[in-house]
Amino acid sequence: MTDGSAGGGQVVQSESLLTVEDLRTWFLTDQGVARAVDGVSFDVRPQETLGIVGESGCGKTVTSLSILGLLPQPPAQIQEGSSIRFRGEELVGAAEKRMRSLRGNEISMIFQEPMSSLNPVYRVGDQIGEALRLHRGLDRRGARAEAVRLLTEVGIPEPHRRVDEYPHQLSGGMRQRVMIAMALSCEPKLLIADEPTTALDVTIQAQILELLASLRDSHGMAVLLITHDLGVVAEVCDRVVVMYAGQVVETGTVYEIFQDPKHPYTRGLLESLPSVEDPGQRLQSIPGTVPNPIAWPDGCRFQDRCAVAGEGCERAQTLHELGPDRSARCWRVES
C-alpha cells in the first residue's frame, strides 16, 4: 500500500487494539458515487484517546459507523481492500452475528444526541439492563442491581429513583450519562464517542469530558473520540487524526498537531478559532466550502481553499511519514 498512514502497517500488531487500513466507504446515490471515506488508515492503542477531527462532510462519522458495521449496504459499500481489524480479527465482511456479539460488548459507542439513541418508551434501567442480560447473562434482578451501580458510577444522583425513569424525565447531560453507563456495562475495550458533547452546554460538557477521562483510566479502555471541536480535542486526546474530504490529512500527538501543524488545512482550522488570549485580532478564515464527495477535486483535495496552493498541488497527494505517528498529506512537508 502506497498510502499507509500513521502507524497503519508500521506498528507492531500486538500494540494496536483497532487497526483501520485503507478504509474506503462509498455511497451509491442518484447523483453518482459519493466517496465519503476514501482511503483512511489509523490505529487505536489500548487505553489511549485518539481524536478524529474534521468539519461536517469530512467522513469522520462514516468512519466510525463503518467500524461498528452499522451502515446499511447498500447504499453504503465498503470497498475491496478495506480492512478494519479489532484485536487482530477482521471486521470487514464479518458475519452480522459476530458483529452483534462485539457491539455493545467489546466495542461500545455513544452518540451526539442521547435522546434519539435512547428508546423513549422503556425505563432507563431496562435499557441498561438489556446489554447486561444479553452479553453478560445476568437475570432480571441482577441486571437491575448492576444498572443502579453503573448509574452511580457515571455520577447520576439518586440512582435508585432514576433507574425507573424514562428518558424524557432526564436532562441532556443526564441522558448522556445514561448512554455512557450503557456503553460501559460490558467493560468494553474500545469506546467510540461520536460528538459526545456537541449538544451539551459548556458546563455540562466539562462534566462529561471529565467523566470520560476518569472512566478511561479506571476501566483501562481506549476511546476513539470523533468531533469537530478542536478545543475538546486539545483537552482530552493523546493522538489526533485530522480528516478532510474523506482522507486523513495529518496525524500526530496532540502537542504536535496544536503546536506545529504541518498541513495547511490544520493550520487554517487552528487560525480560524477566536482565541481567548488574543481577542480583537481579525479571524483567519478558510475561503470557500468543503467540496462535494461526489466530485472531489483532482489532485490535492484542499487546493481550492489552500493559502499556499501552487505548482505541485495538481498531483494527488500522498501521506508523508514525518516520524513515528506523524504524517501529513502535503508535498510541501517533504522539503
Added chain:
Amino acid sequence: MTPKPAIDRSRPPLLSVRGLKKHFPIRKGTFGRVVGHVKAVDGVDFDLWPGETLGLVGESGCGKSTTGRAVLRLLEPTAGTVLFDGQDVGALDRDGLRKLRRRAQIVFQDPFGSLNPRMSVGAMLEEALKVHGLGLPNRRDRAVELLERVGLRSEHIDRYPHEFSGGQRQRLGIARALSVEPDFLVLDEPVSALDVSVQAQVVNLLEDLQRELGLTYLFIAHDLALVEHVSDRVAVMYLGRIAETAASDDLYRDPRHPYTHALLSAVPRADPVGRETRERVVLSGDVPSPSDPPSGCPFHPRCPNPRKDERCSTVYPHAETAGDGHSAACHHPYFKV
C-alpha cells in the same frame, strides 16, 4: 482597513432596556388553565450605544434568545421598558412597529429555517424592500448590490435557498436584514450552525459591515471565545437574569460572578499545553427549571463560592456597578488581588 471607531458613551444609548420580563404561561387541562409560568426573561437591564456590540452569552434556556426577540417586540414583553433611540418600543402601534423594523432587524441561527425555500433570492430581497417602499427605482439592482455587499455574486440572484451552502445562506440572511438599511441588528447565534472555517468568514463579514455601515449589534451566542472576539461589552445571563456585565476583555481577565468564572473555566482551550494543571471549576448539577427558579440568587444551589451564605438563598443580589462599568449580581463577588 480602518479600525473600529471608539464608542462615545456620553451620547444617549441607542437601545436602553430596563426590567425586561417575558413569562410564558404553562397551561393544563381542557380549559387551558394557567398553572404556572416559565420565567424565560425575569428582569433584564442593559444599554447599547451606537456602533457598539454587546455580547449576550449563557447556556441553553438562560433566556438570551427570548431577550433578543422581546427587545424587537417579536415577542410581546410581559413587563419592562425598551427604549430605542429614545422611543418607547412597548407603546408603538402597528405602523410604529413597521417603522421600527426599518431600523432594527434580526438574523437567526438557522439560515435554512428562516429563508422561504420557494422564493428565489432576488424575490426574497425585493419583497423586503417592497414592504418598506424602498429600493426604487430598480429593486433588482438594489438586490444585486446587497448580494455583493455580503460577499455573494450577482448571478446568485435567481437561485433558491437550497442551492446555497450553510455559510452562504447565513450571508443571505444578513443581506435580507440589511435590505432596509437598519442601524441595529439582533444577531441570534448567527454562526453556531456553521463549521469553524466558515464561521470565521461570516464573523469577519459582520465586523466589516459594522465598521462600514456604523451598525450596532446585540450578539447572542453560547460560544464564549467567539463572543469575546466580536463584542465590546459582554453580558452573561443565567436563568433569565444578567449575572455579570463588563467590557469584554475585563470580563475574561477578571470574572467577578462565580457563574462567569465557572463558565469561562469550562471552555475547552485549543491548546493542550498545561491541560493537566489548568484550574477548572466543574459545576455540579444542571440549570434549574425557569418555571421554578431558586429563591434568592438563582445560581446559589450550584455556586462553588466558599463565601456563600444565608443571604444568597434568600435575597436576590442586585447588580452593583463598580466604577469601571463592571457589574456582577452577586453578594460575594470575586476580586482579583
